[in-house]
Amino acid sequence: MVKKWIERSYSGLIFVFLYAPILVLIIFSFNESRTRGNWGGFTLHWYADLFRDRQILSAFYYTLSIGVISAVVSTIVGTFAAVGIYNMRYLGQKTILNLNYLPVLNPDIVTGVALMTLFIFFNFRLGFLTLLLAHITFCIPYVILAVLPKLRQLDKNLAEAAMDLGAKPFYAFRKVVLPEITPGIITGALIAFTLSIDDFVISFFTTGSGVTNISITVFSMARRGVNPMINALSTIMFTTVLLLLLWINYRTNKEKEEDEDEKELQMYNVLGTAGDTLSDDDRV
């Protein structure tokens, strides 16, 4: 009894630590009073203000357009990359996959500074284009990681069967392989979009000429001083990303379940066959 009580309060405590700051943030985004720590009644005032602020509106615009374009481009590039990697021999596949993990594990600040240096080296003016390129770059590895497992589940003979029936390689890919890996591609696109809209560090180093996304706007507002609008803006970002993550999780779980169903079915078939063969052997 006591042990159970301790266990529960321990995990409760962890959740409080994790979520208390966010909760406070959300609550205070509805606070009438300008000063923190002082509850002056409920209001949607700060949210309304957000949509009147030109700077914030343009940040919304940049965040969404960068998010959508980088998700689309990185998904296309990442999908083809995954197909290429899938068709490589074992050793090459392993090498490329490890290289692919590197940017995933690399600290954002290193990626950010590196990209900035590269852009400056090639005399790119920092702005919308460089921000977009940076986002596409850091999203591609995640798309590959989402699509590759789907390819691996495919029957190896599927594309061959299509070609055997007269399909040219690209037609076979479009008609037979693509429909099978679409769930992975959509998940990859969602992950890319989520990563793009909540990125701060890499964006901070790779943008310029007045192009800012929401994270950068929040950052510069916070530097200028206390403004309850920051709370409202952060709350919107938090909720959006949370919803996207829930969606992605739901999709991956569903895919897993479907695979398990299929595997179970195959298992059943194999067991059934094995059972039959056994009993036949016994009879002979």
Added chain:
Amino acid sequence: MGEYMIDLKGVSKAFRKDQWVLDDIHLSILEKEFVTLLGPSGCGKTTTLRIIGGFEAATRGDVLFEGKSIRDLPPYERQINTVFQKYALFPHMNVFENIAFGLNIKRVPKEGIQKKVKDMLSLIDLKGFEKRRVHSLSGGQQQRVAIARALVNEPKVLLLDEPLGALDLQLRKEMQVELKKIQEQVGITFLYVTHDQEEALTMSDRVVVMNEGRIEQIGRPEDIYNEPKTPFVANFIGESNLFEGEMKQDNLVYFQGKRFQCVDKAFADTEKVFVVVRPEDVELTGKTNGIIEGEVLRTTFKGIHYEMMIKSLEDEKEWKVHSTERRTPGEVVGITVRPDLIHIMKRG
């Protein structure tokens, strides 16, 4: 025309440098013939099939189709279709769409497709299954759809890669008969791959026994069974007793320290040979009436016969014997073999 449907000319394949999976394969297949590639796993039979289908390129040698080289043609330009081991049906399409896949690529008009798919479904006994999802079908039904999907394109050659491997024994036997029937009905060449010797013997016009990337023997099922040319074939097809011996002269072979009458001519004086005797061809006699005396070691009931292991008193070698007559372990018996049931093959 005098041309072969398919003609493999010295086909060799190495996936890695100097690791030959196929070594100098020569194989000529006639029109309307049912030919089976038979061998243990890893013998190169599936690779041979994949080279003919266009999924692998031969490292050396040439593949002729009706007398013309198809070596450099991709799979989608060959008049050959394949039934894959795990069927490889398209999961997001229904039965109709699966079978119509090849016809759609060839831009056959809609009514033509409807009719052809319908004919195919009646050929494979799955009328009314057009709208069914492929995953809702049983293994045997999926198998039939895979065959229909290939045959609807009217190929001149159908390649089948262990198509019955995933089915249970009962269904496998039914499908063997079914497949042979379909082949006779559509009248095209079937090239079939299996490791199941019974399947090969039952269905084929000719059997190609393969081992370690080489062809051991090509022949009619009866010839392969009755006149194996190599010790490998003798062991792989059915069961056999294999002895080392010497040809003394015409119609006389010496093995196990005794002389046996046979019906083979001496290849040369005291030529070294292998002697093969099928377990069911061994005759058991009274202790002293046989050519060899042996002691029964084990007796196992197998249903239609008893299987007995008999140790020769000459040289301690064991004979496997199938007989409807039961002998008890410990008993000493005589062994003889009718001359025409002794098979001789060259050694060395």
